[in-house]
Amino acid sequence: MIFENTLEFAKHLDLQDPLHKYQDEFIFPKVQGKKVIYFTGNSLGLQPKRTKAYVDEVMNDWANLAVEGHFYSEKPWWDYHERFADALSKIVGALPSEVTVMNTLTVNLHLLMVSFYQPTQTRYKIICEEKAFPSDQYMFQSQVDFHSQNLGIQLEDAIVEIKRRDGEHNIRLEDVLAKIEEVGDELALVLIGGVNYYTGQVFDMKTITAAGHKVGAYVGWDLAHAAGNIKLELHDWNADFAAWCSYKYMNSGPGNASGCFIHKKHHNNAALPRFAGWWGHNKERRFKMEQTFDPIQGADGWQISNLSILSLAPYLASVDMFDEIGMDALIQKRDAITSYLEFILHEIDKEVDSSFEIITPSNPTERASQLSVLLHGEGRSLFDYLMQNGVITDWREPNVIRLAPVPLYTSFEDIYQFGQILKAGIQS
Numbered sequence: 001m002i003f004e005n006t007l008e009f010a011k012h013l014d015l016q017d018p019l020h021k022y023q024d025e026f027i028f029p030k031v032q033g034k035k036v037i038y039f040t041g042n043s044l045g046l047q048p049k050r051t052k053a054y055v056d057e058v059m060n061d062w063a064n065l066a067v068e069g070h071f072y073s074e075k076p077w078w079d080y081h082e083r084f085a086d087a088l089s090k091i092v093g094a095l096p097s098e099v100t101v102m103n104t105l106t107v108n109l110h111l112l113m114v115s116f117y118q119p120t121q122t123r124y125k126i127i128c129e130e131k132a133f134p135s136d137q138y139m140f141q142s143q144v145d146f147h148s149q150n151l152g153i154q155l156e157d158a159i160v161e162i163k164r165r166d167g168e169h170n171i172r173l174e175d176v177l178a179k180i181e182e183v184g185d186e187l188a189l190v191l192i193g194g195v196n197y198y199t200g201q202v203f204d205m206k207t208i209t210a211a212g213h214k215v216g217a218y219v220g221w222d223l224a225h226a227a228g229n230i231k232l233e234l235h236d237w238n239a240d241f242a243a244w245c246s247y248k249y250m251n252s253g254p255g256n257a258s259g260c261f262i263h264k265k266h267h268n269n270a271a272l273p274r275f276a277g278w279w280g281h282n283k284e285r286r287f288k289m290e291q292t293f294d295p296i297q298g299a300d301g302w303q304i305s306n307l308s309i310l311s312l313a314p315y316l317a318s319v320d321m322f323d324e325i326g327m328d329a330l331i332q333k334r335d336a337i338t339s340y341l342e343f344i345l346h347e348i349d350k351e352v353d354s355s356f357e358i359i360t361p362s363n364p365t366e367r368a369s370q371l372s373v374l375l376h377g378e379g380r381s382l383f384d385y386l387m388q389n390g391v392i393t394d395w396r397e398p399n400v401i402r403l404a405p406v407p408l409y410t411s412f413e414d415i416y417q418f419g420q421i422l423k424a425g426i427q428s
């Protein structure tokens with residue numbers, strides 16, 4: 001499509017956009033009395049208006065039914081999480097039995113590493129991406145530490161980072177594949193962020209998963225920036241496991257519950273270690289208080305505690321909204337709006353002195369809802385200017401802003417207006 005940097009053109013795109021009406025379904029903070037242009041849905045998604053009703057329902061059931069709410073609420077709490085299976089499995093490309101919701105993201109990745117990182121003296125290495133999200137780095141280090149005493153393995157040796165080439169911002173697929181091949185028999189686990197949080201790069205999960213399996217490793221994915229953002233086919237890609245948080249693109253509220261995927265091929269494998277609790281026990285027999293753990297055959301079998309229903313309620317509101325829209329429609333809009341933002345950035349760049357460098361891949365198959373922009377010659381004052389003028393972005397030292405035009409609630413007009421504010425900010 002040929003884009004234009006005019007208000008009229010942006011409004012025309014909004015008119016043609018079948019998802020435009022969803023902007024009204026969200027609550028926007030205001031700056032100077034005007035609703036903000038919100039580009040940080042990759043960090044914390046906005047609150048959908050419908051969420052409150054889901055939370056109120058649980059509050060009311062608790063008030064009116066107390067303990068009886070476990071069984072007699074409109075949505076009984078004892079199997080509340082099962083309402084996620086169908087919709088969530090469509091979002092991540094899984095069978096309903098392969099997904100579950102519980103805990104929070106890093107906790108779940110640790111629990112999944114209990115099952116899928118079982119190092120031996122000869123096969124103990126983990127491949128991850130260079131500059132992974134800090135929580136993931138701490139997790140890898142502490143997991144290796146946990147096993148190191150028994151095995152005599154060294155941290156520096158066990159964690160293998162895939163590096164960017166000098167002068168490049170993104171990791172090349174060929175370098176990932178070469179590293180997997182090189183580590184070979186020593187490789188226990190590949191665990192990478194499906195979408196890199198800093199650059200927005202989308203990895204070829206299908207190819208990387210196959211390569212990891214070829215050398216006998218497990219392959220898992222941290223989908224914090226991928227769930228609700230990109231098309232996932234976890235079952236068909238044959239990923240062993242994955243986990244994601246729900247408060248970024250899935251708008252479920254701060255620090256909220258995580259989703260997990262565990263491939264069906266592992267559901268009946270009694271040899272796979274796991275940490276157990278009563279919520280993962282055979283659900284027909286859960287309340288018989290038996291002594292021996294008999295796991296549910298499915299991802300639910302990895303649950304430990306009874307679930308925080310008050311935190312699942314907003315997540316369910318979100319999952320219902322995604323189910324209504326479908327990932328295909330969402331992705332169509334995402335690509336259009338991300339391309340429009342890219343176009344506007346290039347247009348503004350031509351009109352001002354500074355120069356922007358978009359470090360996110362320009363290839364549409366390697367990016368999603370985020371453009372990370374290196375601002376040569378500009379500093380934090382530009383970020384502050386944007387914030388003061390109602391554009392909420394994310395600043396990373398030394399001079400990168402991350403912009404996530406979320407297709408559910410960003411309009412093309414927002415993108416046009418952002419360009420105008422950005423230009424004024426640079427010229428001020």
Ligand SMILES: *Cc1c(COP(=O)(O)O)cnc(C)c1O
Pocket residue numbers: 104105106107133135136193197222224225245
């Ligand atoms: C946001 C994010 C997390 C956050 O983890 P929590 O356990 O939810 O605090 C972890 N990993 C990645 C890659 C993230 O982007």
